[in-house]
Amino acid sequence: VVIPTLPRGRTLIFNCVSTWGDKDFVGLAGIEIFDGRGFPVVLKDRNRQVTADPHSINVLDEYDHDPRTPEKLFDQVNLTRDDLHVWLAPFFNGRVHTVTVDLDCQTEISMIRVWNYNKSRLHSSRGVRDLEILLDGSPIFIGEVRRAPGVLTKPEEACELILFTQDESVLEAVAEHDWLPAHLPFDSDEELQEEAPEERNSDALGGRPPTADCASAGHGISPRGQVTPRLSDGRPMTRALERQRGRGIVCSTVTLLVNSTWGDQFYVGLTALEVLDGNLAPMVRDEVKLDAYPRDLNDLEGVEGDVRTLPNLFDGVCCTMDDQHMWLAPFLKAEAAEAAGNISDRNYLRILFDTDREVAGFNIWNYNKNPEDTCRGVREFSVYCDDRFIATFLCRKAPGHVHFDFKQVVLLDQPPSDLARRAPPRLPSRSASRSRSKGMGRIQTLAEFSGFSGGAMRIARQVAVDRQADRKGVEYFVLLM
Structure with a gap:
């Protein structure tokens, strides 16, 4: 909608x-x-x-x-x-x-x-x-x-x-x-105190656990015909405490496989990314190494110096419209790669740790350059921990402004139910080396990348030249910059 x-x-x-x-x-x-x-x-x-x-x-x-x-x-x-x-x-x-x-x-x-x-x-x-x-x-x-x-x-x-x-x-x-x-x-x-363990009795409700009796809040109101102890409010706390203390997944690498964008056929990007540890606290940037394929727009032949590079995801500037603090890369369509049988040509972000770490999820700020370019943001992505499929998640589209913080918290143990049921996509092998000089494989030219015809390509190049003159080389491509 x-x-x-x-x-x-x-x-x-x-x-x-x-x-x-x-x-x-x-x-x-x-x-x-x-x-x-x-x-x-x-x-x-x-x-x-x-x-x-x-x-x-x-x-x-x-x-x-x-x-x-x-x-x-x-x-x-x-x-x-x-x-x-x-x-x-x-x-x-x-x-x-x-x-x-x-x-x-x-x-x-x-x-x-x-x-x-x-x-x-x-x-x-x-x-x-x-x-x-x-x-x-x-x-x-x-x-x-x-x-x-x-x-x-x-x-x-x-x-x-x-x-x-x-x-x-x-x-x-x-x-x-x-x-x-x-x-x-x-x-x-x-707020900093842990809730006390509580005993529950759901038999009187036919299996439905009792809700809070307001006597526990000091209001003296309790469910009709039922004596409920102080702090009685829902499910047994034992299970919840186990979940809170062990909600992360221990691994040495986390891969985010990009399945789709919010409509853009050529580019995919993010504004910022934070990795959450088992206590739901963002990890220190020095503890995290980041890789991607394609790494950024500079992987395209003829492109040098584009500022929307991978380290921007961890530069600490999150709620922004300034694309100098964003990451942007060519988008490799998942459907085309699957149809061609070449699953190695898939966009992914890979997070690496020096030792095994407990990962609970991410704070994500989607691509937010302006309202028109929010279609470049990630829509669906699948998460793998040490190459083990965890779930597929839906990333909210950025608003295209900064009137509020558009951060989305993604927890690995809370995937959207409809996406989680889908068959997991295949993960590209980590054995293939992805150097910048060889990393783009078949995507070597702007014409091949964009799929333009010759005439359209000439027009595109002319507009690109005009835009480079206007923007001092900041914008490189037509239609999407």
């Missing part, structure tokens, strides 16, 4: 397609909507204007008067771990789970910010993963919402921001009326 510009309508439907792993419950912490002028949309009657299906966990026989109801999504308390300010409902696989918002009048929308379920590191698995947003029945967003961290000290990781405009005046108005920058929380000991 192409995200529209300032869509206009009255009824918003948020369809929660999947969760971040919880099979029994789905929830959100908040939703913010900004209108076409950049002002926040305030609902006058939340109880009437916000509905959900299922309504909340109160639809279960075992619960009554649980505070986690849908109108709480618009109570303007979004960065929270408090049960009194979130929505939680049963999750039934294969059923629709929706939150419907009646705006009461036709409204232009410039931005939506979705705050995911953030009660704890464990229970953030109840948050929405795949989300569809419809405005008057037409889809305006289909994509993945980032998992909340379960703490209050990382607000940028607890929400997903969706922009529907790039108008500077509207964005300035949004920034002026946005509460978040001025209310960033301080660190607290509470």
Whole structure:
């Protein structure tokens, strides 16, 4: 779905397609909507204007008067771990789970910010993963919402921001009326403490684990007809602690095999990349070596001095539109290589360590030079650890601006379910040496690379010469620079 510009309508439907792993419950912490002028949309009657299906966990026989109801999504308390300010409902696989918002009048929308379920590191698995947003029945967003961290000290990781405009005046108005920058929380000991192990009893719920009784938060409200101990909130903690402490994969090399771009047929690139260790902390750049095939545009015959080189991925400049801090390389189509039986002609990034390291995932900033060139960004890529296939992931398209941090966290133990089921692509052999002089193989000339006819090639070269004169040699190719 192409995200529209300032869509206009009255009824918003948020369809929660999947969760971040919880099979029994789905929830959100908040939703913010900004209108076409950049002002926040305030609902006058939340109880009437916000509905959900299922309504909340109160639809279960075992619960009554649980505070986690849908109108709480618009109570303007979004960065929270408090049960009194979130929505939680049963999750039934294969059923629709929706939150419907009646705006009461036709409204232009410039931005939506979705705050995911953030009660704890464990229970953030109840948050929405795949989300569809419809405005008057037409889809305006289909994509993945980032998992909340379960703490209050990382607000940028607890929400997903969706922009529907790039108008500077509207964005300035949004920034002026946005509460978040001025209310960033301080660190607290509470967030740094591990949640205590808890005992659960799911027999009374027919296999569905009990959710939080608000007595644990000091509110004195508990599920009807059930005595629940303090801190009772979901699944057994033992399994979650094992997962958190051992979520990385130990290996000496990690290969990212590029399967597709966001539409560009000739180039593929990224803005920045960070490798996450077993504690989800970025590795120090000196501990990581990086290789790629093709390495960059300088592998093309006749190209020298292009600044979009591989080391830029680790230069620490991540949220930018300056392509001097990006990596760009010729794109070798996966389908063409497979059809020709030459799987060695595939784009890949290879990360090497001096010793075995535990790798949990990546922070990725996709190619973000401008809105038009975001189509060069990586779309699908497959990950191999020591040549062992792990999963195929979907990389979000960059926005083409820097009004918000477009970082995507990719965790190796949380692949998209639809991509993970596909047959793994074959990994090019590491035995073949890829020197810069010989690395491009059959891609030796611009004409061969671009596939232009002779006449088109002459026009392309002339435009390229003109552009080199205008840009002092920074831009080399036609159509795509």
